[in-house]
Amino acid sequence: xxxxxxxxxxxxxxxxxxxxxxxxxxxxxxxxxxxxxxxxxxxxxxxxxxxxxxxxxxxxxxxxxxxxxxxxxxxxxxxxxxxxxxxxxxxxxxxxxxxxxxxxxxxxxxxxxxxxxxxxxxxxxxxxxxxxxxxxxxxxxxxxxxxxxxxxxxxxxxxxxxxxxxxxxxxxxxxxxxxxxxxxxxxxxxxxxxxxxxxxxxxxxxxxxxxxxxxxxxxxxxxxxxxxxxxxxxxxxxxxxxxxxxxxxxxxxxxxxxxxxxxxxxxxxxxxxxxxxxxxxxxxxxxxxxxxxxxxxxxxxxxxxxxxxxxxxxxxxxxxxxxxxxxxxxxxxxxxxxxxx
Amino acid sequence: xxxxxxxxxxxxxxxxxxxxxxxxxxxxxxxxxxxxxxxxxxxxxxxxxxxxxxxxxxxxxxxxxxxxxxxxxxxxxxxxxxxxxxxxxxxxxxxxxxxxxxxxxxxxxxxxxxxxxxxxxxxxxxxxxxxxxxxxxxxxxxxxxxxxxxxxxxxxxxxxxxxxxxxxxxxxxxxxxxxxxxxxxxxxxxxxxxxxxxxxxxxxxxxxxxxxxxxxxxxxxxxxxxxxxxxxxxxxxxxxxxxxxxxxxxxxxxxxxxxxxxxxxxxxxxxxxxxxxxxxxxxxxxxxxxxxxxxxxxxxxxxxxxxxxxxxxxxxxxxxxxxxxxxxxxxxxxxxxxxxx
Numbered sequence: 001x002x003x004x005x006x007x008x009x010x011x012x013x014x015x016x017x018x019x020x021x022x023x024x025x026x027x028x029x030x031x032x033x034x035x036x037x038x039x040x041x042x043x044x045x046x047x048x049x050x051x052x053x054x055x056x057x058x059x060x061x062x063x064x065x066x067x068x069x070x071x072x073x074x075x076x077x078x079x080x081x082x083x084x085x086x087x088x089x090x091x092x093x094x095x096x097x098x099x100x101x102x103x104x105x106x107x108x109x110x111x112x113x114x115x116x117x118x119x120x121x122x123x124x125x126x127x128x129x130x131x132x133x134x135x136x137x138x139x140x141x142x143x144x145x146x147x148x149x150x151x152x153x154x155x156x157x158x159x160x161x162x163x164x165x166x167x168x169x170x171x172x173x174x175x176x177x178x179x180x181x182x183x184x185x186x187x188x189x190x191x192x193x194x195x196x197x198x199x200x201x202x203x204x205x206x207x208x209x210x211x212x213x214x215x216x217x218x219x220x221x222x223x224x225x226x227x228x229x230x231x232x233x234x235x236x237x238x239x240x241x242x243x244x245x246x247x248x249x250x251x252x253x254x255x256x257x258x259x260x261x262x263x264x265x266x267x268x269x270x271x272x273x274x275x276x277x278x279x280x281x282x283x284x285x286x287x288x289x290x291x292x293x294x295x296x297x298x299x300x301x302x303x304x305x306x307x308x309x310x311x312x313x314x315x316x317x318x319x320x321x322x323x324x325x326x327x328x329x330x331x332x333x334x335x336x337x338x339x340x341x
Numbered sequence: 342x343x344x345x346x347x348x349x350x351x352x353x354x355x356x357x358x359x360x361x362x363x364x365x366x367x368x369x370x371x372x373x374x375x376x377x378x379x380x381x382x383x384x385x386x387x388x389x390x391x392x393x394x395x396x397x398x399x400x401x402x403x404x405x406x407x408x409x410x411x412x413x414x415x416x417x418x419x420x421x422x423x424x425x426x427x428x429x430x431x432x433x434x435x436x437x438x439x440x441x442x443x444x445x446x447x448x449x450x451x452x453x454x455x456x457x458x459x460x461x462x463x464x465x466x467x468x469x470x471x472x473x474x475x476x477x478x479x480x481x482x483x484x485x486x487x488x489x490x491x492x493x494x495x496x497x498x499x500x501x502x503x504x505x506x507x508x509x510x511x512x513x514x515x516x517x518x519x520x521x522x523x524x525x526x527x528x529x530x531x532x533x534x535x536x537x538x539x540x541x542x543x544x545x546x547x548x549x550x551x552x553x554x555x556x557x558x559x560x561x562x563x564x565x566x567x568x569x570x571x572x573x574x575x576x577x578x579x580x581x582x583x584x585x586x587x588x589x590x591x592x593x594x595x596x597x598x599x600x601x602x603x604x605x606x607x608x609x610x611x612x613x614x615x616x617x618x619x620x621x622x623x624x625x626x627x628x629x630x631x632x633x634x635x636x637x638x639x640x641x642x643x644x645x646x647x648x649x650x651x652x653x654x655x656x657x658x659x660x661x662x663x664x665x666x667x668x669x670x671x672x673x674x675x676x677x678x679x680x681x682x
Contacts, residue, residue, distance in 0.1 A: 242609045268583045268618040275616045277609040 004029040005313055006099035009064045013054055016324065021054065022070070022317035029101045031080065037109070038080035039094055039102045041336040044313070045073040045123035046320050046328075047157075070098035070316075073123045074336075075112065086111075093122045098316050100336055116295040119339065124331040125305040126294055129157035132243050134290045135283035137162050137219060138169075140241035140276050145170035147216035150207070152226045154195055155182040155306070157331035158243070161294075162219045163192045164303045171217070174210050176203075176226055178326045185329070190304055198222075204229040219243070240275040306330030345370040346654055347440035350405045354395055357665065362395065363411070363658040370442045372421065378450065379421035380435055380443045382677040385654070386414040386464035387661045387669075388498075411439035411657075414464045415677075416453065427452075434463045439657050441677055457636040460680065465672040466646040467635055470498035473584050475631045476624035478503050478560060479510075481582035481617050486511035488557035491548070493567045495536055496523040496647070498672035499584070502635075503560045504533045505644045512558070515551050517544075517567055519667045526670070531645055539563075545570040560584070581616040647671030 003026050010023040032038045049061075053071050056063040064071055074097070078090040083106030086092065093110045096102035112122045124130065143149050149166035153159040154175025163173035163186070175186040175195035186195035194210045196203060207229050214235035220227060220242040234240075268275070297303040308328040310319040316334045323332045344367050351364040373379045390402075394412050397404040405412055415438070419431040424447030427433070434451045437443035453463045465471060484490050490507035494500040495516025504514035504527070516527040516536035527536035535551045537544060548570050555576035561568060561583040575581075609616070638644040649669040651660040657675045664673045 268616055273616070273618050275609055275614070277614050 002029045002101070003027070004099060004101035006069050006097070007313060007316055008069055009054060009066055011066060012056065017051070017054060017317070017321055019317055019321075024314055030103055032082045032103050034082050035106055036082050036103055037078045037086050037092075037106050039074070039076035039092070039096055039104055040079045041074050041076050041096065041100055041102065041313075042091075042339055043075040043120045043123060044098060044316060044334040044336050045127070046310075046316065046323050046332040046334060047073070047129065048323065050320065051324055071095070072097050073128060074102075075119050075122050076102070077337075081106070091119050093127070098313065098334075100313055116291065117298055120307060120333055121298070121305070123333070124157055124307065125161060125298060125303065126291060129331060130161050130294050130305075131283070131287065131290045133158045133161035133165060133219075134294055135286050136241035136243050136278055137165050137217070139283060139286070140274070140278060141217040141219060141239050143169050143171040143217050146172070148172045148174060148211050148213055149217040149219065150174045150176065150211065150215050150230055151219040152176040152198065152222035153326075154186045154190075154192065155329060156221075157305070158221050159219070160186070160190055160305060160330070161303060162221075164190055165297070166217070167191055168297060168302050174207070174215075176207075176222075182329060185306070189306075198226055204232075208233060214238075217241075234273060238273050240273065242275065242277040308332050309335055311335050343370045343442070344368070345440060345442035347410050347438070348654060348657055349410055350395060350407055352407060353397065358392070358395060358658070358662055360658055360662075365655055371444055373423045373444055375423050376447055377423050377444055378419045378427050378433075378447050380415070380417035380433070380437055380445055381420045382415050382417050382437065382441055382443070382654075383432075383680055384416035384461045384464060385439060385657060385675040385677050386468070387651075387657065387664050387673040387675060388414070388470070389664065391661065392665055412436070413438050414469060415443075416460050416463050417443070418678075422447070432460050434468070439654065439675075441654055457632060458639055461648060461674055462639070462646070464674070465498055465648065466502060466639060466644065467632060470672060471502050471635050471646075472624070472628065472631045474499045474502035474506060474560075475635055476627050477582035477584050477619055478506050478558070480624060480627070481615070481619060482558040482560060482580050484510050484512040484558050487513070489513045489515060489552050489554055490558040490560065491515045491517070491552065491556050491571055492560040493517040493539065493563040494667075495527045495531075495533060496670060497562075498646070499562050500560070501527070501531055501646060501671070502644060503562075505531055506638070507558070508532055509638060509643050515548070515556075517548075517563075523670060526647070530647075539567055545573075549574060555579075558582075575614060579614050581614065583616065583618040649673050650676055652676050 006025050006027055008023050008025055011021050013021045053064045074094045076092055076094050078086045078088055078092060081087055085106055091112045093112055094104055096104050112119050117126055143166050149171045151159045151162040154163055154177045163175050166173040173192040175192045176198050177183050177186055177195055178198055183195040183197055186192045196206050211233055215230055215233045216235050216238050218230045218240045220240055308330045313336045319332060319334060322328060347366050347368055349364050349366055352362050354362045394405045415435045417433055417435050419427045419429055422428055427447055432453045434453055435445055437445050453460050458467055484507050490512045492500045492503040495504055495518045504516050507514040514533040516533045517539050518524050518527055518536055519539055524536040524538055527533045537547050552574055556571055556574045557576050557579055559571045559581050561581055649671045654677045660673060660675060663669055
């Protein structure tokens with residue numbers, strides 16, 4: 001019986017995760033049962049939402065149990081199949097977690113069409129992060145030509161796509177990112193109209209200068225401080241898709257609910273704001289259209305992406321802890337195995 | 342030249358309006374020019390939004406200038422016409438303000454169809470307040486059968502229609518109102534499933550008990566304290582149309598923007614909330630459908646309404662100051678003149 005490796009949740013973090021919250025284990029790779037396949041992981045995607053799964057507070061999803069394999073989207077090769085739909089050598093999109101091998105029910109697996117792009121993009125610009133950007137911006141944000149779209153974490157997997165799609169739609173795109181290198185990349189490589197450093201103590205004033213006509217769409221994927229700077233610049237009828245709050249994921253406890261309703265509701269009313277939370281699965285029906293459009297934009301060079309690759313499953317915890325602090329530059333992936341074994 | 346009376350803004354209020362902020366004036370009623378009509382006011386509508394027009398802070402509308410006639414929707418009789426579209430005796434919906442007579446451009450006037458209901462309803466259940474309820478609830482709130490809709494100021498012009506339309510759509514309607522008489526009316530006459538007194542110190546606990554399945558739609562037309570009780574009960578995918586904030590209209594200044602973004606955004610995301618500000622003119626295209634449906638519901642007894650009538654233009658300021666404190670019971674009107682002179 002071949003041996004595999006996996007990373008399990010050793011304990012629940014309090015605040016920022018530490019190496020002690022993870023444990024690398026060896027395990028015997030079993031044979032697939034009827035309707036199942038055996039997968040060899042090639043790419044593991046690391047995403048901020050995983051921090052939520054490590055805690056057992058209230059959320060829209062079940063937490064990973066202590067001792068359970070860390071959750072995650074993967075690009076895998078089928079190396080054994082007891083399902084008529086899949087054959088050895090098929091490359092599939094799975095949710096098989098932080099492991100070199102996994103048994104999976106065949107039903108939820110999707111074959112990856114290599115004609116759409118490199119297979120790693122199935123967990124990046126053509127996967128969950130890309131579709132989060134696409135549906136959140138187009139279905140909720142609805143940017144019109146000449147409007148101003150602001151997005152934080154602008155060099156990241158979601159933010160980079162948000163700004164570039166905004167440009168495709170004729171809007172101005174203003175990014176916010178951490179540090180000069182990322183800001184330069186966002187402006188020069190991705191073609192945003194401007195990008196500001198969220199560490200700049202003058203962020204509020206600089207954002208105001210960068211948005212002389214106000215802000216029509218704020219794509220909220222960070223939470224906290226950036227929104228404080230955005231809030232006074234929102235135009236009437238502004239839309240605020242809310243898809244992630246990475247800045248809060250390490251918070252020790254749910255913040256209290258102070259009496260902020262007054263300020264909030266006054267602005268919501270007088271500016272006719274729309275603030276709407278979503279997760280990408282709320283828009284599952286838009287998947288085919290997303291894949292068709294986004295792969296075309298990537299092919300035409302209108303949407304570029306960058307991958308930040310860490311080698312080896314054993315390095316996934318460190319890469320993940322870095323991701324939560326913004327140490328990555330582009331879509332964070334773990335190369336668990338070679339594309340062709 | 343006949344004499345008319347009008348009430349002008351004598352000075353801008355700081356906090357609650359006082360009688361000194363208003364001044365009753367006599368004026369010479371002029372003759373209409375080409376394309377104009379001379380109006381005799383029958384019904385003047387008093388509405389909370391007027392408090393906003395008395396201040397010159399930032400808003401979605403221009404303030405009334407000091408010395409200018411107080412703004413307001415009216416039901417009037419045309420008593421002289423220099424417009425081919427209108428004849429003496431026509432009953433029209435106008436925005437001619439707190440005055441017994443007014444010259445008006447004919448173009449924005451609308452003839453009132455008396456077949457739809459008593460002419461006073463053109464500024465009530467079949468007018469701006471009714472359409473605010475209809476579009477805010479149906480276009481933004483979108484209540485589904487079996488869902489729970491909560492509305493504050495439930496005995497008022499907007500709130501009473503919101504709850505009854507929710508019932509038409511098969512939802513549960515929970516009202517919040519000030520005092521036992523209003524709550525009894527909301528439950529027994531309007532047929533809400535329950536109604537709670539916002540002065541009750543146990544409001545939060547009682548609201549929780551009244552909403553055992555949580556809250557799917559909160560129609561925000563009050564602002565402040567009620568929303569604090571509603572917030573923790575909101576279900577995933579709850580919708581919050583925001584159309585008015587009467588509790589804040591007398592605030593001395595715009596409240597500061599504290600660091601509440603954390604708590605807010607966490608709930609918006611994990612519950613996939615939609616919070617959307619609107620004013621009824623944003624939905625002007627829905628007017629015909631509103632009139633057709635709402636007049637049918639009123640005819641069938643599915644939507645009831647109550648009018649709180651004050652006699653005489655000179656009493657409008659006192660009635661308006663009472664409205665801001667919740668002293669009215671139902672749609673506040675001023676009978677400026679008889680229906681038939």
